[in-house]
Amino acid sequence: MTSLLEIAGVGKTYRARERTVEVLTAVDLSVSEGEFVALVGPSGCGKTTLLKIVAGLLPATTGQVRFDGRPVTEPPAGLGVVFQEYGRSLYAWKTVRQNVELPLRHLGLSRARRRELVADALDALDAVGLGAAGDAYPWQLSGGMQQRVAIARAVAYRPRLLLMDEPFSAVDAQTRADLEDLVAALWKRYGMTIVLVTHDIDEAVYLSQRVVVLGTGVSGVQADIPVDLPADREQIGTRSSAPFGELRTRVWTQVRRTPDGEPHARRTPESEMA
């Protein structure tokens, strides 16, 4: 497999007047075309920062990100995003259909092709009648449905790489399980590469082929754990299986191990204040 995403020595330091805060130190990671990678780590480890650097929304202080061989200096073509705050990511004055179509309008596609992509995406996301709700406004939908619209927008765009930042953190448990299975199905159907940032270890193991643990302090990649579960997963069976339990324990141990107080840990903003 060729590597679609190449993250080499990426670090991020914020400089305020007197203090500098190092959020990310020398992250090395490569993601192959078609892979589903979950990024986990304790809060404050810079997961979201890393995702924004990968998306070209934030410049790295050190190191470089390469997407499809080219250095990322701005959002690259073929990138889809789904953020946690669906209510702010969708444009409230546009209907569901207009929201989904917006990114397609500037790709030079024919009108017919655009319609087709939108219809297909709404269809793929249609578990509870989102297709029929194409003319509704986001605020007329429940939170889970709004996040579906944001995912449909990403899918219609046919991205090569889909970045998801805590996409299910703001919805209830049942909806969350539904959305997880939906994303798994979309990944299989469209074969795009997915990088998912989550603080939920079970979710990371359940969905991905590989869980990458970011550390605090020294940061960088703390552990890179392949998830060798069968491709077809299912909420109850998979989550109660023995291999799942072992994997989640391994990831847990890694997340816990990242540490303040490890010999090579640098000062973090929290430890400075303490």
Place this chain on the structure above:
Amino acid sequence: MRALGYALGLPAVLVAAWWVASDGSTNVFLPPLRTIVEAFRDVWFSGTFVSDVVPSLWRLAAGYAVALAAGVTLGFVIGRWAVPRALTGPLLAYFRVLPAPVLIPVLLVAVGIGDATKLVVITVGAVWPILLNTADGVRAADEVGLETAAAYRLPRRTRHLLVLRGASPQIFAGARQALGLSIILMVVSEMLMSTDGLGFTVVQFQRSFAIPQMWSGVLLIGLLGFGLAKLFELVERRALRWHRGHTGQLTERR
């Protein structure tokens, strides 16, 4: 129906009270409402409408339109970019507190008594609430919405339009304030330097002791302001329906 009753009830009572209380009034300065209404019909349903009301409305519309265009454009630039914001900060603080009517004597000397002077006064006075509100709204553009637009590589123009649309609730708030100001400035500028228009006519009536006619002009200006405010509200309600929904002020869900 009930709401309409509440809305019309008090005004109806007050008008009736005025009618009754003023009936038979011999005070020259407080004529009976009956006389005022008669004067209203005689004065405003005649050539005066074309010679004085139309010019006033035209000035109001033109001055307000220029204020709207300039306020939104400048407000957008100032809200969106830090350098223009830093450069204009002190200037804005100065001009926003400068009452527009003080410009009248200056403009009278510089530009003369023509329509241009009145347009400038209306525009210069009404532009501030629009400009400042637009700048605030644009500056508060949602970070997540902007990042989404950037990640999907939307063209610059589309991103600007998204920011502007997101700021439309604040823009409307400024525009509503500016409409009230425009009416005031229209009347004031016509009172001080004009040969026609509503403000001019009211002052003329007062100077020639045509008191009921003067009162009818006051009534007309009030009705005009009320009508324009209602019209504005209608447009605003339509344009900002999404905002009321988004902020939970509409209850319909699917």
